[in-house]
Amino acid sequence: MVGQRIRQFWTRYWGILLLLLIWQLVVAVNNLNTIVAPSPKAVLLALINDAEFFAIEAARTTLTASGGLALGLLLGFATACLSWTAPVLSGLLTPAALLIRSIPVVAFVPIIVRVSGYGTHTVLIVTTFLTFFPCYVFALSGFNDVTQVRKDFCRSVGCSTKGISGWRFFRYVAMPSAVPNILTALQLLAPTALLVALVAEFLIGSDGLGYVMIRARSDMQMDKSWAAALLASALSVAFFVIFSQLDKRYRKTWQS
Amino acid sequence: MAADEKGTSSIVIEEVRKRFELTNGQSIEAVGHVDLEIAGGEFIALIGPSGCGKSTLLRMLAGLEQPSHGRISIAGETPEECIKHHDLGIAMQEHGLMPWLTAKKNVALPFRLAGLPVDEDRVDELLNLVGLQDFAEALPKQLSGGMKQRISIARSLVLRPRVLILDEPFGALDAVTRRLMNNELQRIWSQKPTTTILVTHSVEEAIFLADRVCLMSPRPGRLALIEPIELERPRKLETMQEQSFLNLLAKLTAALDEVCMPEVAT
Ligand SMILES: Nc1ncnc2c1ncn2[C@@H]1O[C@H](COP(=O)(O)OP(=O)(O)OP(=O)(O)O)[C@@H](O)[C@H]1O
Numbered sequence: 001m002v003g004q005r006i007r008q009f010w011t012r013y014w015g016i017l018l019l020l021l022i023w024q025l026v027v028a029v030n031n032l033n034t035i036v037a038p039s040p041k042a043v044l045l046a047l048i049n050d051a052e053f054f055a056i057e058a059a060r061t062t063l064t065a066s067g068g069l070a071l072g073l074l075l076g077f078a079t080a081c082l083s084w085t086a087p088v089l090s091g092l093l094t095p096a097a098l099l100i101r102s103i104p105v106v107a108f109v110p111i112i113v114r115v116s117g118y119g120t121h122t123v124l125i126v127t128t129f130l131t132f133f134p135c136y137v138f139a140l141s142g143f144n145d146v147t148q149v150r151k152d153f154c155r156s157v158g159c160s161t162k163g164i165s166g167w168r169f170f171r172y173v174a175m176p177s178a179v180p181n182i183l184t185a186l187q188l189l190a191p192t193a194l195l196v197a198l199v200a201e202f203l204i205g206s207d208g209l210g211y212v213m214i215r216a217r218s219d220m221q222m223d224k225s226w227a228a229a230l231l232a233s234a235l236s237v238a239f240f241v242i243f244s245q246l247d248k249r250y251r252k253t254w255q256s
Numbered sequence: 257m258a259a260d261e262k263g264t265s266s267i268v269i270e271e272v273r274k275r276f277e278l279t280n281g282q283s284i285e286a287v288g289h290v291d292l293e294i295a296g297g298e299f300i301a302l303i304g305p306s307g308c309g310k311s312t313l314l315r316m317l318a319g320l321e322q323p324s325h326g327r328i329s330i331a332g333e334t335p336e337e338c339i340k341h342h343d344l345g346i347a348m349q350e351h352g353l354m355p356w357l358t359a360k361k362n363v364a365l366p367f368r369l370a371g372l373p374v375d376e377d378r379v380d381e382l383l384n385l386v387g388l389q390d391f392a393e394a395l396p397k398q399l400s401g402g403m404k405q406r407i408s409i410a411r412s413l414v415l416r417p418r419v420l421i422l423d424e425p426f427g428a429l430d431a432v433t434r435r436l437m438n439n440e441l442q443r444i445w446s447q448k449p450t451t452t453i454l455v456t457h458s459v460e461e462a463i464f465l466a467d468r469v470c471l472m473s474p475r476p477g478r479l480a481l482i483e484p485i486e487l488e489r490p491r492k493l494e495t496m497q498e499q500s501f502l503n504l505l506a507k508l509t510a511a512l513d514e515v516c517m518p519e520v521a522t
């Protein structure tokens with residue numbers, strides 16, 4: 001059992017180990033300065049020596065990223081609900097959503113900073129803002145994803161399928177119909193939220209892994225900076241895995 | 257005309273036509289001119305070539321589409337009013353069950369959508385009626401095609417409609433399951449004769465179930481023939497082998513062929 005697990009781990013993740021090995025080799029063979037590239041050993045040591053510090057910073061980043069994602073989802077969902085009852089709103093918000101989606105984070109951050117200043121709260125705002133629009137678009141298209149047959153059935157029992165008077169239809173049919181879409185949105189946006197949080201921390205933050213990365217670098221502590229980067233990558237993978245598991249678990253029920 | 261004591265409703269279809277305006281400015285006439293009176297508790301089967309306007313006629317009866325001309329009255333009311341009183345049940349070829357709800361919750365859904373308190377006893381009664389009480393907690397994807405159709409029919413009956421509208425509910429089933437379902441439907445209908453209009457592509461099914469079979473001509477659909485079926489009820493699956501049944505089958509099949517492809521039949 002355990003042997004099988006180890007073998008499974010090995011067959012799945014051998015690429016990562018190989019990468020670490022190549023990294024160590026390149027650093028050793030070229031005799032690179034730690035400022036150019038610290039060795040994996042040095043990075044690992046930095047992680048272990050400052051475990052508590054890194055754990056706290058990683059927790060901070062995770063919290064801002066997931067908090068921003070949760071807020072973005074909540075706001076996106078709520079706005080999509082409003083849009084569903086008042087299509088005028090969707091005509092207004094959908095193009096805005098597409099536009100904002102195509103603005104790079106780096107261009108976006110300075111604008112927000114002007115309004116709310118430097119610090120963690122701004123990182124949260126940026127993450128929320130950037131996850132809000134995709135969540136809105138996904139939720140709204142999910143609500144509108146009810147087949148004609150289902151709508152016909154609802155109308156045949158005297159239930160309106162539009163506007164405020166259609167709230168029962170919305171509650172019992174349209175909203176549940178959007179679940180697969182929302183799962184997809186979460187899965188796509190979880191790593192994005194983390195990335196956005198990191199970049200924002202990097203640019204304007206006062207703590208978190210993104211901030212550690214830049215701070216350690218300016219202090220010439222490359223091992224520490226790289227350790228933060230490594231941890232951030234691991235977090236991103238974890239985010240992705242968690243949300244794809246969630247997706248796998250619940251999507252099945254929605255397939256007819 | 258009010259509902260009679262059986263709690264069923266008669267239907268009057270008067271000079272009904274339907275024309276669809278297409279986006280390119282053209283329009284097509286889907287239903288030509290239909291006049292039909294259906295007695296309370298009667299079972300009508302509607303057959304006709306594909307695209308002749310059968311579904312359109314049913315959608316107008318169900319208040320899902322407005323006739324461009326003429327009127328439809330169900331026990332003296334418009335279909336929209338009828339819907340408001342939850343007097344209408346529909347089941348289609350695509351069952352339209354909600355995949356995230358169990359069989360039982362799907363059957364209970366009309367109560368929720370109509371804003372009525374869920375009558376659990378009624379829901380159980382219908383699950384029993386369609387013989388799926390053991391599958392109450394199953395999700396639709398765990399049910400076979402026939403079972404899903406039964407749930408769909410249970411769902412259409414749960415609010416005790418006076419009119420039942422069925423658009424090829426068994427169209428996607430294999431021949432054997434289909435005959436079984438025909439038998440089931442007859443049993444359900446005879447327990448409480450509800451005014452029923454069934455669209456089907458199977459002439460056999462139409463004869464087996466109906467009091468009258470109506471044949472529609474190609475688009476724009478009109479009623480080309482109305483054939484009363486006077487076979488004794490309850491009809492059994494063996495009835496389908498009897499000479500009187502076979503005669504009707506031959507007659508209606510020939511009539512259907514003739515309206516579909518007059519040049520071949522003549
Ligand atoms: N919403 C609509 N807009 C435009 N045309 C329509 C619409 N609904 C139906 N039609 C047209 O009306 C005609 C009749 O369609 P209908 O679905 O009633 O046929 P049908 O008799 O039910 O056919 P089938 O047996 O294949 O189900 C078709 O030509 C179809 O293209």
Ligand SMILES: [Mg+2]
Nearest residue numbers: 310311312423
């Ligand atoms: Mg049809």
